[in-house]
Amino acid sequence: MPGRKNEVRRIQVTGYQIRKIILEQSFRAQVGHIGSALSIADIVAAIYSSVLTQRRPGEKDRHRFILSKGHAALALYAALYLKGWIQKKELDSFCSDGTRLGVHPEIGLRGVDFSTGSLGHGLAMGAGAALGARLGHSKRKVVVLMSDAECNEGSTWETAMFAAHHKLANLVGIVDLNGQQAFGYTKDVLNLQGMAARWKQFGWETHSVDGHDQKALTKILRSVKTNFGKPHLLVAKTTFGKGVSFMENQIKWHYWPINQIEYKQALKEIRD
């Protein structure tokens, strides 16, 4: 199927473009969280290619996307820019005085329906959005992208119970399982081993997937049954700092900004 092949190629290009923008903007603004943003570039590309395909940001019955791991907002801004919802000039204002594009996403920016930044908050709002869709007999889906360390937050599990109990099938959670958090590897901070099993135990339909395999991601996001049944949880295994060899799985790139030499090297690597 040449059409499908082209599509996968297109999403891969989007993933590359998102990475490029993440590097450009974080270098320009000298802001960190690069590794966390790089690890979700392919997931964000897949979400915007398969679920959030609407033309305009304010469409009434639009699907909702909540970037619960708000610190990776650069990946989201890149996607919004590639959709044409924010202009280059605005993208280039990332983290400068008076901008609407901070380290964490805020409402007021076209295409952002929920502000995030405090971990463990996005899934609850997403469950409300999913319940709202059901009450209004709408078929819209709600996709919430979380970090693995966000599962340290008790509130995440409050919602995990709630969404399962009320069978919010239109709620699709994604855990970016990159194995890292601010101070170290998740296995050393609070062991989250058996992530999928945990969610399954809480009553979710779990799907394990390579978080850099856009074909697989897109397939799951398109095919999950969202009209009836359990809420969905994609455990997306990712590599922190994916695409840049010296960042991959390195703790320092949670916060560290990038210098000129590293920047050039990184750009070259993601292109290759």
Next chain:
Amino acid sequence: MRGAFVEELTRLAAYDKRVVVLTGDLGYTVLEKFHDLFPSRFYNVGVAEQNMVGVATGLAEAGYIPFVYSIATFASLRAYEFIRNGPVWHHLPVRIVGTGGGFEYGKEGLSHYALEDIGMMRMQPHLMVLSPADWQQAQTMLWKTWHLPQPIYYRVSKYETEPVPNLNGEFEVGRLQLIREGEKVLVLAMGDLARQAWYGAMKLKRENIAAGVGVVASVSPPPTKQLRELVKQFRLIVTLEAHYTTGGIGSLVAETIAETPARCRLIRLGLTRLPRIAIGNEEYMWHKHNFGVNDLVEVVTRWAKDAD
């Protein structure tokens, strides 16, 4: 009061399908009527206040008017950041209903007292903070505010006591209600203590002190315009609230005096420290913490003597 509040809410829900109720597993014997009439718009989310407010935020974004219900301290303190980052920052019409403020859960102990809820809520811009003084006012308040676009915190008493004299169920956003005329001295009270303020004024009358009484139910937005006039008109204002004296209506009046060219004196009656006694019925606790009706009479009488 909460029975009347829920009764009014049930009436509104019949009229407006956007009204949804979420409870943090509280309100047994109070919320059943709503549940029976509108089962698809009633959710007991379990003992999980953060999730409750988060879900309400998502529902409000989808166009609903969710009322979240819990004991005042759990509804406000436990979910505080979710309230700020959720309905406050998103400008969404979530309603937080906290029952049993102050020492109303007197037999339950410190964990159940809401002694700083009003102060914390008042600090959030655009969050309306309302504390009705009796069931009639609670109904009027709900009827006048349920549809407003901003988030609201209602501190609702769990007791179904007699109405406050002369209040007649009046309420207006950003206004206080004067229920008794006075000279020189004015008592401003919040919630249940409005009735105590009235009794205090009656006792003061026997001492030949004509104390006025005002009910502050619209804590935020505050009745600023009226307060500015009152601090010019009266020589002493006493605030009475089942709350720490910082953050509540005592602070509100202090701020007004500080920003108004007036020479009004202020005495704030309320809790000034961690409760010394953990358990006791509401009136006992007020008395033991020096903000009962006798304390009110005493501070005013003493002031009047000094003023002569």
